Amino acid sequence: MEKVDGRLVRGDQTRRAVLRRAVDIASVDGLEGLSIGRLATDLGISKSGLFAHFGSKEELQLATIRAARRIYADAVVMPALEVEPGLARVRKLGECWLDYSRRRIFPGGCFFQKVSHEYAARGGAVHEALVVVHREWMDLMENVVREAVDRGELDADPAQLAFDLNAYYEAANLASILHGDESGYDQASRSIRVRLESAGR
Amino acid sequence: MEKVDGRLVRGDQTRRAVLRRAVDIASVDGLEGLSIGRLATDLGISKSGLFAHFGSKEELQLATIRAARRIYADAVVMPALEVEPGLARVRKLGECWLDYSRRRIFPGGCFFQKVSHEYAARGGAVHEALVVVHREWMDLMENVVREAVDRGELDADPAQLAFDLNAYYEAANLASILHGDESGYDQASRSIRVRLESAGR
DNA sequence: AATCTATACGAACGGTCGTATTATTAGTTT
DNA sequence: AAACTAATAATACGACCGTTCGTATAGATT
Numbered sequence: 001m002e003k004v005d006g007r008l009v010r011g012d013q014t015r016r017a018v019l020r021r022a023v024d025i026a027s028v029d030g031l032e033g034l035s036i037g038r039l040a041t042d043l044g045i046s047k048s049g050l051f052a053h054f055g056s057k058e059e060l061q062l063a064t065i066r067a068a069r070r071i072y073a074d075a076v077v078m079p080a081l082e083v084e085p086g087l088a089r090v091r092k093l094g095e096c097w098l099d100y101s102r103r104r105i106f107p108g109g110c111f112f113q114k115v116s117h118e119y120a121a122r123g124g125a126v127h128e129a130l131v132v133v134h135r136e137w138m139d140l141m142e143n144v145v146r147e148a149v150d151r152g153e154l155d156a157d158p159a160q161l162a163f164d165l166n167a168y169y170e171a172a173n174l175a176s177i178l179h180g181d182e183s184g185y186d187q188a189s190r191s192i193r194v195r196l197e198s199a200g201r
Numbered sequence: 202m203e204k205v206d207g208r209l210v211r212g213d214q215t216r217r218a219v220l221r222r223a224v225d226i227a228s229v230d231g232l233e234g235l236s237i238g239r240l241a242t243d244l245g246i247s248k249s250g251l252f253a254h255f256g257s258k259e260e261l262q263l264a265t266i267r268a269a270r271r272i273y274a275d276a277v278v279m280p281a282l283e284v285e286p287g288l289a290r291v292r293k294l295g296e297c298w299l300d301y302s303r304r305r306i307f308p309g310g311c312f313f314q315k316v317s318h319e320y321a322a323r324g325g326a327v328h329e330a331l332v333v334v335h336r337e338w339m340d341l342m343e344n345v346v347r348e349a350v351d352r353g354e355l356d357a358d359p360a361q362l363a364f365d366l367n368a369y370y371e372a373a374n375l376a377s378i379l380h381g382d383e384s385g386y387d388q389a390s391r392s393i394r395v396r397l398e399s400a401g402r
Numbered sequence: 403a404a405t406c407t408a409t410a411c412g413a414a415c416g417g418t419c420g421t422a423t424t425a426t427t428a429g430t431t432t
Numbered sequence: 433a434a435a436c437t438a439a440t441a442a443t444a445c446g447a448c449c450g451t452t453c454g455t456a457t458a459g460a461t462t
Binding site: 236237238239248249252257258 | 449451
């Protein structure tokens with residue numbers, strides 16, 4: 001069996017293909033609506049072969065969350081971290097987020113907003129994984145804001161400002177998917193701008 | 202057959218009981234997770250008898266949305282409309298909303314936030330019904346804000362302020378359900394207060 | 403008393419779900 | 433070339449899904 005970097009290539013490629021499709025499906029139909037049979041049919045492989053890669057549906061769901069997290073990190077977080085810390089990075093993070101939603105990196109809009117609502121009121125490993133990701137994201141936003149505060153570019157409670165900004169993002173994402181128009185993004189952009197200006201010193 | 206107000210009593214009571222349970226289930230597991238068999242078992246009635254009341258799962262889902270809308274109107278909208286129009290009503294609407302979420306009128310938090318995300322990226326009658334309800338709600342908020350603007354108690358674009366306030370509500374609701382703590386409500390209250398103060402004249 | 407209709411029931415349908423077991427293929431190693 | 437192993441496939445299972453059907457009951461109408 002061909003190996004690269006100690007990983008088996010054939011199976012790993014299949015895994016990647018499965019997860020790439022899985023995140024798209026889950027962003028539209030949720031992690032519950034993500035069914036193994038449908039996934040296998042879509043990819044033209046056998047249900048049992050696909051199943052063998054994960055061992056259980058829950059493990060597939062957790063792997064899908066990890067895959068989505070990587071895509072999210074690449075699309076939203078990394079580009080913002082390339083900008084110098086401070087207010088500029090805060091702005092960039094917002095632009096990246098709205099672009100990430102608008103450009104439908106996931107066809108159903110923000111993957112995590114979708115599945116977080118799906119599992120918010122349930123128990124289990126999937127819920128716990130989503131709690132961790134949400135906590136990570138809010139901490140990241142808070143830290144990015146704090147850098148701007150520490151530099152004297154903003155005067156605000158980092159947690160509070162992060163809460164507000166995140167609220168705008170999510171409201172825009174839902175409005176866009178639900179109504180199929182772009183007006184939510186404009187409203188969010190304006191809210192972000194006003195909010196940052198009022199916190200500017 | 203006994204009649205009251207032209208309605209058949211026996212069947213209507215069953216319908217009500219079904220829908221009362223249905224909204225609770227759907228707020229946790231979604232309108233897709235709402236299964237007829239489980240609903241019937243929970244209520245101690247037969248699956249086929251329950252099914253006969255609605256004729257299809259989609260019709261049950263639509264009826265569940267209408268039932269939830271009534272509960273929402275009673276818990277959130279009506280109490281706010283008892284306050285005089287203007288800034289006081291804007292504030293009251295916010296308090297009612299956060300209370301509605303905090304007190305778990307639906308055990309899974311806001312019913313409409315849950316199922317709107319569930320059906321946001323899908324087609325069909327359920328999606329359309331949820332679009333209408335969302336539009337109704339945003340229009341209501343906008344009008345309540347506009348009354349305050351017309352009275353000179355606020356200086357703001359009603360649609361923009363409604364967008365922001367709604368964003369705070371939903372962010373608080375999700376944070377509360379996902380993490381099981383109340384801190385999101387405090388953050389939302391503070392954001393609402395600050396936002397209204399900055400729009401005060 | 404006879405008829406009609408609303409309501410509810412049990413049983414069954416074809417499908418799909420997640421999962422387990424067993425077999426087959428393909429690629430590497432010896 | 434043979435042996436081994438990872439990857440995929442074939443098949444089957446029981447549980448549950450939404451839905452349909454035929455039937456029983458009970459209250460209302462005539």
